[in-house]
Amino acid sequence: MNRVLKHTGAKYPIIQAPMGWIARSQLASAVSNAGAMGIIETSSGETEACIKEIKKMAELTDNPFGINLPLLFLRDEAMVDFVANCGVKFVTTSAGSPSKLLDRLKSKDIIVYHAVPTVKAALKAAEAGVDGLVVEGAEGGGFKNPEEVSTLVLLQAIRERTDVPMIAAGGICDGRGMAAAFALGAEGIQMGTRFVSSQESPVHGNFKDAILGADEAGTWVLNKKSTPCIRALKSERTKEIHEAGLMPPDTFGNIKDLYFGGDMEASVALAGQSAGLIDAVKPVAQIVEETIAGFHEIAGRMGGLASARGF
């Protein structure tokens, strides 16, 4: 059993990405029930709603799940207190330095993985004492580091410098991506774009259709000179931001109209380059089973090559 499986307690080393408003009990429980690791978001900043969603998980699944704490957006101490004391054993932190929260979480025996976009951030987090890293390459959807280091390079560069367990994120949506990530040293994968376009995802069909319709060049990295830098689907709205080079501060104001109302021009549709590899809305359990089967098929082929000393 690898370290990510030991740390999560899940059957499979597949983690569903935290996604503001989207990564709630409907999606996360489907992922946990499929043997992977559901994660509840708190980046929406809606403390009461997130606490309710975390409590709901106990009704919807007997399997383990985790919670994400995005340091930059955490305005409410009550959120951290609840997470530290609710009995959850796996937390990912992101967007900031994990050292602020580590002592509090570790004192409750919680496993903490920190999301990093560079080697420097990875080494800092490892030094601070995190149990593992979510290594987030530039291919992925959502908040991004403007340096844009690919998952392919980042995993290798971090593995070269530290033995901390790695969950690979960014550009992975099936067994091929999972096998590639494991070949580079990862012991788990995290998927956002694949799960947001799953059957159990709560987002509007227009958002899922836009992911299905996008090709591998169907996203833009936006707002590189300001913060947050993001990767989102191409649209009229994101074309304007792309051309202006800056994102208006109220861009996320109407995000729920896009996510749940289906108005694709109301805000920006966060998604990664793997949108170009996704061509069907599938149930979460099917996504997980196909990913594991694809991974083992490729691992078997690679094992055969190694035995035969072939290529």
Ligand SMILES: Cc1cc2nc3c(=O)[nH]c(=O)nc-3n(C[C@H](O)[C@H](O)[C@H](O)COP(=O)(O)O)c2cc1C
């Ligand atoms: C729709 C969407 C919303 C996201 N929202 C968040 C968020 O609120 N907080 C966060 O840490 N990451 C967020 N992300 C990034 C994911 O956590 C994850 O790192 C990324 O999706 C992985 O790459 P992939 O999309 O290629 O699977 C979001 C991603 C997507 C697709």
